[in-house]
Amino acid sequence: MSALDRRRFLKTAAGAAAAAVTAGGAAAGCATETAALDPSTMLALAQAILPEELGSDGIQRAVSGFQTWLAGYQPAAETTHGYGTGNLDYTPAHPGPGWAAQLEALNLEADQRFGSAFAQLSEQRRTEMLRRLIARERVERLPDPVQARHVAVGLLAYWAQTPEATNRCYQAKIDPLTCRPLGEQTQRPATIRGG
Amino acid sequence: MTTVVESDVCIIGSGITAALLAEKLSEERDAKIVVVEAGDDVPRLAQRSRLRQRSIDYGENPWPHDHLDGYEVDGIQSRSMCVGGLAMHWGGVTPRFTPEDFRAKSLYGVGDDWPISYEDLEPFYQEAEERMGVAGEQGPPEADGPRSKPYPQPALPLTYNLELLKPWGEEIAPFWSQPSAKNSVPYRGRAVCCRNDTCSPICPVGAKYSPDFTWNALRAAGKVELVTRTLVRRLELVRGADRISHAVAVHRDRPDEPVEFHAKTFVLAAGYVWSPHLLLLSANDRFPTGLANRTGLVGRYMNGHRNVSAFVRLPLKLYPGMNGQHSLMSHRFMRPGRLARYVRHDLRIWESSVGAEPRLRDDAGRVLLGNDLLADWRRRTGRGTARVRAYYDVLPHRESTVTLDADRRNPWRDPLPKITLRDSDESAALRAHTEETIKQLFQRMASAGNGELVQPPRADNFQDHPGGGCRMGTDAQSGVCDRFGRTFDHENLFVVGAPTAVTGSCCNATLTFVALGLMAGGGIGRDLPTVRRAM
Numbered sequence: 143m144s145a146l147d148r149r150r151f152l153k154t155a156a157g158a159a160a161a162a163v164t165a166g167g168a169a170a171g172c173a174t175e176t177a178a179l180d181p182s183t184m185l186a187l188a189q190a191i192l193p194e195e196l197g198s199d200g201i202q203r204a205v206s207g208f209q210t211w212l213a214g215y216q217p218a219a220e221t222t223h224g225y226g227t228g229n230l231d232y233t234p235a236h237p238g239p240g241w242a243a244q245l246e247a248l249n250l251e252a253d254q255r256f257g258s259a260f261a262q263l264s265e266q267r268r269t270e271m272l273r274r275l276i277a278r279e280r281v282e283r284l285p286d287p288v289q290a291r292h293v294a295v296g297l298l299a300y301w302a303q304t305p306e307a308t309n310r311c312y313q314a315k316i317d318p319l320t321c322r323p324l325g326e327q328t329q330r331p332a333t334i335r336g337g
Numbered sequence: 338m339t340t341v342v343e344s345d346v347c348i349i350g351s352g353i354t355a356a357l358l359a360e361k362l363s364e365e366r367d368a369k370i371v372v373v374e375a376g377d378d379v380p381r382l383a384q385r386s387r388l389r390q391r392s393i394d395y396g397e398n399p400w401p402h403d404h405l406d407g408y409e410v411d412g413i414q415s416r417s418m419c420v421g422g423l424a425m426h427w428g429g430v431t432p433r434f435t436p437e438d439f440r441a442k443s444l445y446g447v448g449d450d451w452p453i454s455y456e457d458l459e460p461f462y463q464e465a466e467e468r469m470g471v472a473g474e475q476g477p478p479e480a481d482g483p484r485s486k487p488y489p490q491p492a493l494p495l496t497y498n499l500e501l502l503k504p505w506g507e508e509i510a511p512f513w514s515q516p517s518a519k520n521s522v523p524y525r526g527r528a529v530c531c532r533n534d535t536c537s538p539i540c541p542v543g544a545k546y547s548p549d550f551t552w553n554a555l556r557a558a559g560k561v562e563l564v565t566r567t568l569v570r571r572l573e574l575v576r577g578a579d580r581i582s583h584a585v586a587v588h589r590d591r592p593d594e595p596v597e598f599h600a601k602t603f604v605l606a607a608g609y610v611w612s613p614h615l616l617l618l619s620a621n622d623r624f625p626t627g628l629a630n631r632t633g634l635v636g637r638y639m640n641g642h643r644n645v646s647a648f649v650r651l652p653l654k655l656y657p658g659m660n661g662q663h664s665l666m667s668h669r670f671m672r673p674g675r676l677a678r679y680v681r682h683d684l685r686i687w688e689s690s691v692g693a694e695p696r697l698r699d700d701a702g703r704v705l706l707g708n709d710l711l712a713d714w715r716r717r718t719g720r721g722t723a724r725v726r727a728y729y730d731v732l733p734h735r736e737s738t739v740t741l742d743a744d745r746r747n748p749w750r751d752p753l754p755k756i757t758l759r760d761s762d763e764s765a766a767l768r769a770h771t772e773e774t775i776k777q778l779f780q781r782m783a784s785a786g787n788g789e790l791v792q793p794p795r796a797d798n799f800q801d802h803p804g805g806g807c808r809m810g811t812d813a814q815s816g817v818c819d820r821f822g823r824t825f826d827h828e829n830l831f832v833v834g835a836p837t838a839v840t841g842s843c844c845n846a847t848l849t850f851v852a853l854g855l856m857a858g859g860g861i862g863r864d865l866p867t868v869r870r871a872m
Contacts (some may be wrong), residue, residue: 193711211394220398222538225426226413226799230404233395273704282698288395295697298710302695308658311695311714318658319393321531321542324521327496327663331656 178209179238179293183245186261190268191294192301195310204301208287211300212238215288234288241293244275309334339595342564344371345865347584347600349569349615350607351376352422353847354834354854356548356555357468358606361858363560366865370561372552373586373598375568376419377402379549386541389533399539400425405568405589407748412739412756413641413800414610420565421548422608424847428537428662429518429545431471431848433462435482435671437681438842441732447679447763448732451839452811453820453856459485461852466516469546469851470524473516480511480669490521493530496659498688502723503665505651506686508785509778510669515685517663518546518848525550532660567596570751571619572603572628572830579623581830587749602829604822604861605807606854609639609835613739613806614754616817616832629824629832632813636740639758640733640841641800645682645775646726648691651788655721657690670727670778671843679763680771682729683844684778689724692791693717722791725782727775730843731800732764739806758800772796802846804838809853821860822853833857 188205196204219233245260248271252260260268272294279295287303290296301307305317314331345368348355359370379400380388392399403419417423436455441448466473467489474492475481492514495503499514506512519530519540530544543550555561566589575582584598605612613636617627627635665686673681695714699705705713742755760768776794783790810816813825816839822831833854838846 191706193708195708195711214391215395216397219395220401221396222392222398223404223416225415225423225801226803228408228410228414228416230416233397269706273706276697276706277704279697283694283696286396298695298697298706302714305658307695311711312656312718313715314656316656316658318661319534321533324530324532325494327532327660328494328500330497331659 178213179242180245181205181209182261183249183259184209184293184297186263186268187245187248187272187294188297190265190272191298193310200306203306204297204304207304208297208300211287212241237288237290237293237296241296244293339597341583341597341599342371342562344369344562344598344600346370346602346604346861347598348372348604348606349584350374350422350605350611351420351548351552351563352606352608352834353424353427353548354851355604355606356421356551357465357851358604358833358854358858358861359555359561360468360551361464361855362862362865363555363558365858365868366862367868368862368865371598371600372561372563373567373569373584374420374563374565375405375589376417376422376565378420378565379403379425382543385539385543389535389539389541392539393535405747408753409745410610410753410756411742411745412754413758413803414754414756420552420563424548426538427545427547427847428845429540430845431466431469431473431516431518432666432668432683432844433482433484433516433852434842434844434846434849435668437672438730438840441679441730441840445676445679448761449815449839452809452816455482457820458849458852458856459483461855462848464855465848465851468551468855469518469848470520470527471516471518471848472514472521474513476513476666476668477511480667480672481513482668482672488516490524493517493519493521493663495665496663496688498655498657498659498721499663499665499686501653501655501721502651502686502688505653505723505786506665506667506684506782509782510667510684512665512667512684512686515664515666520544534658534661536662566590568749569598569607569615570749572615573619574621574623574628574827579827581628581827592749602831602861602864604857605830605832605836606834609804609806609838610739610754610756612832612834612836614741616807617739617741617754618751624826629807629817629826629830631826634808634810634813634817636738636806637735638733638805638808638839639737639739639756639803640731640805640838641758641803642728642731642841642843642846643797643800644726644728645772645779645794645796646724647776647779647783647794648689648791649723649725649779649783649786649788650692650791651721651723651783651786653721653786654719655688655723657688657693657722659688661688663687668844678770679767680729680774681843682727682771682775684725684727687724687726689722691722691724693720693722720788725779727778728801728843728845729771729775730764730840732761732840733805734759734761734764737761737805756803758803800841802841804835804841804846804850807832807836808839809837810839819860820856822857823860831857831861833861
């Protein structure tokens with residue numbers, strides 16, 4: 143493990159295990175402290191799985207948004223209860239520690255197979271590694287980010303639900319779930335050029 | 338030591354019917370009004386953008402502490418118990434019932450006629466719309482109930498998507514902008530809708546009417562006293578008489594200090610479950626099966642409506658996300674004329690992204706990443722999707738009930754309610770025919786637009802917008818209360834709103850519940866002095 147800080151990996155992996163064990167504590171109201179996902183590995187992952195046309199700014203924005211989203215996550219928070227049901231439910235355990243361990247595992251694999259950190263691999267190799275991992279996910283639809291078992295799916299799911307992603311897909315300024323003038327809803331959303 | 342709170346009118350419950358009834362009474366009558374609510378106050382408007390964002394980002398409940406612990410009830414029962422009640426979550430959709438709802442027996446030979454007509458209720462529909470601020474437009478007469486005055490606000494404009502879908506829908510029936518308690522113009526100090534598109538569960542700008550606005554205004558003006566975190570456990574009679582003397586309550590923070598609410602008039606406005614539940618809990622020697630229950634009708638004829646829904650792919654380029662909670666609406670099939678077999682339903686159309694969501698695998702099961710994922714997503718948005726849904730009329734059985742659950746108790750050891758909805762025999766016999774009729778309608782709609790159903794239509798077993806449990810009637814043999822909500826057994830006890838509904842119709846029912854409550858206001862206020870206006 144020449145290019146990898148093994149101690150950091152082990153520490154993170156241990157943290158993930160501890161977090162899993164203390165999920166019950168979180169449910170009792172204890173805050174769960176989690177480190178941000180390693181920025182350089184996350185960026186390398188994002189470059190491998192997000193559409194190229196986002197450009198470097200768009201990819202960086204998606205990663206930053208994902209990190210911010212993750213930092214704000216609260217396990218065991220009461221979820222919205224719908225009409226007609228007496229059942230209450232709560233958000234699941236914090237996905238951060240597990241995802242951090244997956245990033246470390248990517249680095250470990252990259253180091254063992256190619257002798258470098260994940261971020262130093264070519265985009266093609268990074269994509270191949272991630273495609274193999276994502277292929278294990280037996281889902282067709284993107285889940286809610288917090289339900290994603292793998293961090294790569296979590297990032298994709300997070301990005302896909304942003305207004306920016308919808309606008310890019312439709313190449314139109316729809317801006318779902320954002321405050322905008324009521325009167326303008328009668329008009330076709332403005333076309334976004336070059337997007 | 339027992340705390341005694343005295344008033345002229347004690348309203349139990351603080352949901353939407355209670356709020357607008359209290360507003361009306363406070364304007365028209367010179368009376369001390371006390372409102373008792375078991376739940377907490379709700380977060381202020383300024384906090385709602387943040388709460389909404391967390392709801393979007395993480396699925397968190399945007400109304401923290403909006404329920405009581407230990408209230409896991411068996412049956413269809415929403416959990417909200419807070420100031421404003423379930424209408425803090427509501428979608429703000431406010432159609433009226435049609436005249437046919439009130440005369441089902443006379444017109445179609447099924448169910449029961451109400452003791453009131455649409456025409457009796459019409460002025461109170463208008464009043465409810467004006468108090469909430471409903472934006473709407475009148476549909477054509479063959480497809481919409483009559484109205485005596487225009488809506489208080491212009492209709493919410495149709496989105497670009499709905500404008501495209503309207504001609505398609507009108508191959509089948511006339512459609513128009515769904516009436517909504519959402520501001521299309523500034524109204525009573527509240528902002529215009531800005532398409533945040535989270536009306537249910539939370540509007541962050543106050544464009545959607547919710548009862549907290551009314552309560553805040555009434556409290557600020559000193560017109561009502563609203564006592565929160567206080568659960569009414571039973572009603573007690575005047576010794577040797579049938580009048581209600583007081584309500585016995587418990588403050589959740591001081592359970593060892595009894596609270597009693599003494600009043601000349603009591604108004605039960607606690608919704609379709611908790612209203613009959615309290616009457617059943619209040620059984621005594623004179624009324625051994627519960628108050629207002631001499632003829633055994635409390636907790637019976639619980640009603641609502643089921644739905645059938647589908648997604649239709651159409652050769653239209655739509656842009657879902659423009660305002661997904663707004664819809665086209667038609668009541669054409671609520672006014673069907675003569676029928677060989679009774680089927681009545683509403684019909685609504687929404688934009689949808691179903692069938693065009695981003696996905697992780699293509700049809701061949703290949704993992705999609707990066708450019709491939711976006712290209713696949715983009716390709717599938719070339720055609721648009723419409724969501725269609727029809728609520729259909731379910732007539733209630735006498736044995737469609739709220740009862741006291743022998744196995745479940747609340748933290749104060751009172752039996753919890755048990756809700757068992759049941760179709761009348763005629764409705765049960767019609768169910769398959771009704772659902773098949775609607776499924777065929779959806780198939781016709783798809784064909785009319787050169788489209789196809791994304792998947793087979795789905796019939797839901799859930800009954801929405803429940804009501805009943807204290808149905809109104811012409812006498813004690815047919816109802817728990819009269820048209821004004823006055824119980825036949827207790828001259829100073831009224832039940833208002835959802836519990837008094839005879840049937841659930843086949844469209845969103847909240848406006849009707851409120852209109853019934855405002856109509857009851859006339860009876861409740863009759864014995865109270867009128868407000869003296871300054872000269």
